[in-house]
Amino acid sequence: MKKRIELEDTGMTFETAYDLEAMSRLARSWLEQIGEDPDREGLVDTPGRVARAWAFLTRGYQQSLEEVINGAVFEAEGSEMVVVKGIEFYSMCEHHLLPFFGQVHIGYIPGGKILGLSKFARLVDMYARRLQLQERLATQIAGALMQVLEPRGVGVVVEGAHLCMMMRGVEKQHSTTVTSAMRGVFQEDLKTREEFLALLRSQP
Numbered sequence: 001m002k003k004r005i006e007l008e009d010t011g012m013t014f015e016t017a018y019d020l021e022a023m024s025r026l027a028r029s030w031l032e033q034i035g036e037d038p039d040r041e042g043l044v045d046t047p048g049r050v051a052r053a054w055a056f057l058t059r060g061y062q063q064s065l066e067e068v069i070n071g072a073v074f075e076a077e078g079s080e081m082v083v084v085k086g087i088e089f090y091s092m093c094e095h096h097l098l099p100f101f102g103q104v105h106i107g108y109i110p111g112g113k114i115l116g117l118s119k120f121a122r123l124v125d126m127y128a129r130r131l132q133l134q135e136r137l138a139t140q141i142a143g144a145l146m147q148v149l150e151p152r153g154v155g156v157v158v159e160g161a162h163l164c165m166m167m168r169g170v171e172k173q174h175s176t177t178v179t180s181a182m183r184g185v186f187q188e189d190l191k192t193r194e195e196f197l198a199l200l201r202s203q204p
Helices: 020-033 046-057 065-069 118-128 134-149 190-201
Strands: 003-007 012-016 073-075 082-093 099-109 113-115 153-162 177-184
Touching (some): 003 046, 012 046, 099 134, 118 134, 134 153, 153 190
Antiparallel strands (some): 082 099
16 A cells, blocks of 8 residues: 655655565665664664655656556647657666666657657656666657557657766766667658757757
8 A cells, every 4th residue: 555755855745655664674774784873863764764765766666657647648630750858867777776867858750649748757757766777768768658659750868877887886977878769760760860869969
């Protein structure tokens, strides 16, 4: 059963079915394993905060495509390219459980249906708020839009900065990763793909 909880210091509430007490115990054990004292003043409430934060950061596991789209698919006669640029995302790398973040750019050519604009951001969030790989994120977004809209084609470009490269390992602070997923005419037709990529390069 889901329960509504508040994310402290934000005023935000959200629903979760996670066992927050079990997650708090795991966070407390983790603190002990790294040599900290979870009973000291600064850490007393940390296990609970960590549990609530992770429930929020991974809430995409408890969302479905149908729930996110919520019927916001509309009939449309147009067949011109639609592009939504600069959708912010925040996710957690499944290899090191460290954040990666950036922007998603989406283009599609309708095949008789269009999607309410706010749903693009909600769709991105649903897949980003899971343990992820950037390559998979682009593929999942493109696949979902092909399923929901049955368009002539979809293009998705993801630009991300990864803290697993910035905080550990090679420690390169200014590197970014770009991945893409092209479906339908975006994959098959060079002119369509080039038009999409040119629109991404243009200034707002």
